[in-house]
Amino acid sequence: xxxxxxxxxxxxxxxxxxxxxxxxxxxxxxxxxxxxxxxxxxxxxxxxxxxxxxxxxxxxxxxxxxxxxxxxxxxxxxxxxxxxxxxxxxxxxxxxxxxxxxxxxxxxxxxxxxx
Numbered sequence: 001x002x003x004x005x006x007x008x009x010x011x012x013x014x015x016x017x018x019x020x021x022x023x024x025x026x027x028x029x030x031x032x033x034x035x036x037x038x039x040x041x042x043x044x045x046x047x048x049x050x051x052x053x054x055x056x057x058x059x060x061x062x063x064x065x066x067x068x069x070x071x072x073x074x075x076x077x078x079x080x081x082x083x084x085x086x087x088x089x090x091x092x093x094x095x096x097x098x099x100x101x102x103x104x105x106x107x108x109x110x111x112x113x114x115x
C-alpha cells in the first residue's frame with residue numbers, strides 16, 4: 001500500500017477526484033492551498049513569506065485598496081480558511097510593518113494603506 005499526495009489545479013480537481021474514486025481506498029482528502037502558485041516545470045512557488053500579515057499585504061496590493069476596515073480583514077481571513085477573530089491582531093501587525101496607518105477609535109477605526 002502507498003499513500004499518494006499531489007497538487008491539482010482548481011480546474012482539474014473534479015477530474016482527479018473522479019479518477020481516483022475507483023482506485024483509492026476510502027475518499028480522497030481535498031484541502032485548498034493558499035499562498036501558492038504554479039511555477040516553472042509544474043513546481044509550487046510561495047507568493048509571500050507565509051505569515052497572514054504578509055498574505056494580507058499582498059492582497060491589498062493586488063486589489064489596490066486605499067482604506068481597510070476590520071470587516072474587510074475578517075472577510076480576507078475567512079477566504080483563506082483562518083479565524084476572523086484574529087483580524088485586529090493582523091491589522092496591528094500591518095501597522096507595525098508600516099504598511100497601514102490607523103485612524104479613529106472603536107468601531108469607527110479605518111486603516112489607510114501607505115504608499
